[in-house]
Amino acid sequence: MALRLHDEPGVEETVDLVLEYALKAVGCDYAGVIFVHSKTRVETIAATDPLIERLDEIQMEAGDGPDLAALEDRISIIVDDTATETRWPGWAAMVASAGVRSLLNVRLYTAGTTIGTLNLYGTRPHQFSTDDQQVAHILARHAAVAIGAARTEENLWQAVDARKRIGQAQGILMERYDLTPDKAFAVLLRYSQDKNIKLRAVADQLVEHGSLPD
Template sequence: MPDLSRGPAEDFAEMALRLHDEPGVEETVDLVLEYALKAVGCDFAGVIFVHGGTQVETIAATDPLVERLDEIQMEHGEGPDLDTLEDRLSIIVDDTATETRWPGWAARVASAGIRSLLSTRLYTAGTVIGTLNLYSVKPRQFDVDDQEVAHILARHAAVAIGTARKEENLWQAVDARKLIGQAQGILMERFDLTSDQAFAVLLRYSQDNNIKLRKVAERLVETRRLPS
């Protein structure tokens, strides 16, 4: 947990090192939220990811209420998180009770007990990953200084998440290749096939039955039978 008794430079240096040392996306996001709660002094925090440019999903949150707040934006099709994803680096909502930019969203969020919000884009040079969202039960909780802190945290987080995603995808690809190789070996031994012939059997079965090739190989390795 960050030691806020030290200077901000030292604390952010520790944060950067810890973020980039985390092994996966889930661990990285959890650490982002841990720092956000302490560094900005908010009541709740959450991260949403965007898939395919349009599909939004709550990846992690410090309280179940955050996921409900994200759902409200999806239901209304408006809100600060969506605007941040679209074309803004960061948005502050001073008071949901008087907010006029997204009136439908604001009224429901205020009724849920949330009075102010800070949304910051998570992005790298190549892609928008999602947003980091901080909530408070008090109005006017966030100022420009908080916004700058959130920007720093979000930039480090985006790079770390992007790296973790690539590493996870790489290991998934390596695992898939291993499974397919093992499945080929089983078919080669059982039916006296060449490597290319065994791969062709797996591929044809995958296509004919609309099952991913990795799943076909996984089932064959586990059961020594092609999935029914």
């Protein structure tokens, strides 16, 4: 499992594999992954059923629920029965009405950051045991490291690609207007600042269309 997770080429593929393993290893009915982008912004990255995205939205709209609690200060949470859950009664009532009775969530985190949560859902009350929780913890540890590495690699390649594109745009300006590399870069930077658009976007416009933004 660990080898396959670390061999996946990107974040999307890694998360999909995490959900595949979760369904098999824990025996849940649904699974999903939430990423945290900031203290006020979280996002459902992947889910095995559209229902899970709606359940996540319920928490976001209410600003309260087990997934958000796990992001704050809990490593793992089990909800034995949404029909009798008292910690998040508003969330629990809506989830129970959707046919989901149990929840097991585990925080995805590395030594440096909290990535999000892995959320496992069951249609029966008391569906998850402490053994299931331990298995989910093992999966989450490997998943967090693999996802963190995939995100870092994607950011690296995006940065490399942006640098190459900016270099291409510099070359066009140098040849067209007989500019030095520094002056060509200064032109791109000035357009970026004046138009309030990213430097990469200015370079893309020049390379793909042969002109700078109007």
